[in-house]
Amino acid sequence: MGREVHGQEEQQQQSSGFEQTYGGDLFALWSESFGDHCHHGYYENHLQLDGNGTLNEDSFALAREAAVRLIDKLLLWANIPADGGGHGPQKILDVGMGLGAASRYFGKRFPHATVQGISLAKVEVEIATKLTASQNLSDKVSFLYADARTLPFPNNEYDLVWCLECADHILEREQLMKELARVTAPGGKIVLTTMCNRELLPHEKSLSESEKEVLENIFSDDLAVASWSQPSLYLRLAEENGLEAIQSDNWTKYVTPGVPIWIHFYKNSDLSIVGVKAFSMALPALMKAYEQGLVEYFVFKAVKPSS
Numbered sequence: 001m002g003r004e005v006h007g008q009e010e011q012q013q014q015s016s017g018f019e020q021t022y023g024g025d026l027f028a029l030w031s032e033s034f035g036d037h038c039h040h041g042y043y044e045n046h047l048q049l050d051g052n053g054t055l056n057e058d059s060f061a062l063a064r065e066a067a068v069r070l071i072d073k074l075l076l077w078a079n080i081p082a083d084g085g086g087h088g089p090q091k092i093l094d095v096g097m098g099l100g101a102a103s104r105y106f107g108k109r110f111p112h113a114t115v116q117g118i119s120l121a122k123v124e125v126e127i128a129t130k131l132t133a134s135q136n137l138s139d140k141v142s143f144l145y146a147d148a149r150t151l152p153f154p155n156n157e158y159d160l161v162w163c164l165e166c167a168d169h170i171l172e173r174e175q176l177m178k179e180l181a182r183v184t185a186p187g188g189k190i191v192l193t194t195m196c197n198r199e200l201l202p203h204e205k206s207l208s209e210s211e212k213e214v215l216e217n218i219f220s221d222d223l224a225v226a227s228w229s230q231p232s233l234y235l236r237l238a239e240e241n242g243l244e245a246i247q248s249d250n251w252t253k254y255v256t257p258g259v260p261i262w263i264h265f266y267k268n269s270d271l272s273i274v275g276v277k278a279f280s281m282a283l284p285a286l287m288k289a290y291e292q293g294l295v296e297y298f299v300f301k302a303v304k305p306s307s
Helices: 008-021 024-034 057-077 101-109 122-134 173-183 209-218 231-240 252-267 276-292
Strands: 091-095 114-119 141-145 158-164 184-197 244-250 295-303
Touching: 024 057, 024 122, 057 101, 057 184, 057 252, 057 295, 091 101, 101 114, 101 122, 101 141, 101 158, 114 122, 122 141, 158 173, 173 184, 173 231, 184 231, 209 276, 231 244, 231 295, 252 276, 252 295, 276 295
Parallel strands: 091 114, 091 158, 114 141, 158 184
Antiparallel strands: 184 295, 244 295
């Protein structure tokens, strides 16, 4: 099955990093304003703060709507059919499911499907499980503490494998793509989004030192993020794993209008909550990198051959 299975000690170490940054207090703070979707949103128009440059209830409501819209737009872009007559996906894997919002959304949107979410953060699994029970979806949506690099599932198991903003946290992206492809059923689809640094130009051997410094200000050990990569890495890995109908796009212009909301939110939050300070420092750098074209919001889709 490719590279070595990662040991329990290493898995526990990485999980500990997630727990320290993405703890229950941070999730509670986030959920109070943004709900249970912990990812970018899709904005069809630029989002405006009020005249004083501060947040209001409309800003949070628009952000919550945009987070759901991102999922809808990705499903449409990936040609995932609605579940009329049971023609939608029947078994869905949500890799790096956060608080399980997308998993529950799939459970409602695709009534004939079962959904399995995984995370390397036990606190996420615990919160997601409780939220799912409160919505009476536990019979079809479940969550598991598991490592995306060594997925504990059989080959050819899922007809939709969903990986939303998870790859940022995984250094071994070769192993990640191998596992995503392995568990996808023949004819099934993979949908992945992540933040990437720009592609190098033909004459460049690396990014400039100033660009590297900006990237270091965004992703750090405090945010449990592994490293940066170029979009072409994912395309190459998809080809190496025998995937077909490989397509990608840059959705930066659709997600960046929501970043100022996050910046203002964390700037005015309690810095004693673990993770708040790290995000309040990282997000202005992320916005700058988006605006400069140094970072892009990369979306990817592929199909596993039927034979």
